[in-house]
Amino acid sequence: xxxxxxxxxxxxxxxxxxxxxxxxxxxxxxxxxxxxxxxxxxxxxxxxxxxxxxxxxxxxxxxxxxxxxxxxxxxxxxxxxxxxxx
Numbered sequence: 001x002x003x004x005x006x007x008x009x010x011x012x013x014x015x016x017x018x019x020x021x022x023x024x025x026x027x028x029x030x031x032x033x034x035x036x037x038x039x040x041x042x043x044x045x046x047x048x049x050x051x052x053x054x055x056x057x058x059x060x061x062x063x064x065x066x067x068x069x070x071x072x073x074x075x076x077x078x079x080x081x082x083x084x085x086x
Contacts, residue, residue, distance in 0.1 A: 018038055021034055021038075022034055022035060039064065039065055039068060040061050040064055040065060041061075041064070042060035042061060042063070042064050043064070045067075046060050046063060046064045046067060047060060049063065049067055050063055
């Protein structure tokens, strides 16, 4: 566990921080809630991806899962599918 190995001023890997948040949850219900919240809550990167007018700001909650699926979907499918053997 690298909880105490962070040096001041060094950037924290957000994906590592999110995995840590999921692991420390006691109940599966809390882990699921945390994962869903992380999947749909827009970040600064999401705000820059499709620049939307202020009136359409709520659409960022829909574009985040789309952006994540485009970025990580193939990798997750490959990890979830068993290898094909002949």
